[in-house]
Amino acid sequence: MPSRTPTTSAAPSDARAAVATGGLPRLPSLTAQAELLLARDVVPPQALSPAALRDAAAALERTAPAGSLLVVHPRVLPPSALAGHLRRTTTVRGRAVERAGFVVVDMTDADDFVPMPGVDVPDADVYAVAGLDRGDEMANWSPEEAEPAIAAQGRSPLTLAEGIHWVLQSPDVLARNLCFMTIGSRLRRPDGTYDARTPAVWISSGTGRDGSERRGAPKVGWCWWRNRHTWLGFASTAARHP
Template identity: 70%
Template sequence: MCTTPTHPPLPALTVQADRLIELGVRAPGLEPAALLARATTLQDVAPPGSLLAVHPRVVAPSVLAGHMTRALTVRGQRVERSGFVVADMDDVDDFTPTLDAPVPDADLYAVVDPTRGEEMTNWSPEEALPVITGAGRTPLTLSEGIQWVLHAPEALKRNRCFMTIGSRLRRPDGTFDARTPALWISNGTGRDGSDRRGAPKVGWCWWRNRHTWLGFASAAARNR
């Protein structure tokens, strides 16, 4: 399994913390001073290129999604599109980490070596998961995927987007919903609306379906 990054590297964890502070990401225990101090500590144990992740219990994916941005040129002018969650995924915050994506019991942690997994485009989630775990890696959660794009918008590219199968929706009977969350770029059609064309988008795909433009994001480890 190839894990060579094909995207610009992430900034230092303290720079990512500054970005969260600048965006106004707030929660109990995540005051600016505490956030920056925690990022500084994590920077000593996580390798360069790691992602600073806020636990989804602290800040929900639905909240983080709106902080994603993507710049593009429209009619000769540079514009910035904000991220959003598709209209038919109002239960997005109920997609929680699975056993294959063990998230540390910490408000902030580091995700080591996130990659898009584009070598698995045109695979189904069902096919990709055992390959990811068999390589000693862990699938990214939806929250982690959103935060990756938040800090590195270039992680999303046309025809090179990704699923985050480390998050699933568990039904009352213990089985999983067949939907799997993913991040891609809106074409501005349908319910997305033309004013969202080019925006980073949180949506879903089916567990057994394949898509030629979606890889499977994964990481080498999570540090706390």
């Protein structure tokens, strides 16, 4: 566990309180999730056929707990390609506008972030992630502090690909000041050490290099391993099912 208790907000928002009592959006069935991926042309058919995706989802639905997330392995569908399929509706000058997801410009190596040791991703083109938690109670912790705390709970941090899949299937899992990091993915340098960047998914404010046209869009970016952010929890899973 962290050596000291990180500072947290004095008064949680109504949204955070709702999450604490099980208020996260419920995922549809795994077969319905597969149909969404197909309807939006998320999965290249030359990489994974529609029949194979449907068959895998149907098989997982018989074994994985209800409320699980369907994930296409990043070797088939890399995070950089998946991020562009994210959608989120925001309000601009009183009008509802749909924004597409994107990867920040200084993370061109997003697909090189791989599961860290101890994060056992099934060796299957399609698998399920059960018992999802956004980790709101760890908001304002650093990844360095959160990683051992998640392990102590007997849970595993989500990978970047898993986090993006979650937002794709359930856009409302991202809320203002209630977003999450995916520290199950790290970038290993040639010398064996880890890059200090850790991936996260949150909502763009439309400032800086994001551009005002991306205000309110789902954003795949990164934060430093030892930095804290009040709006970022740490997403995790109870189990993965091949």
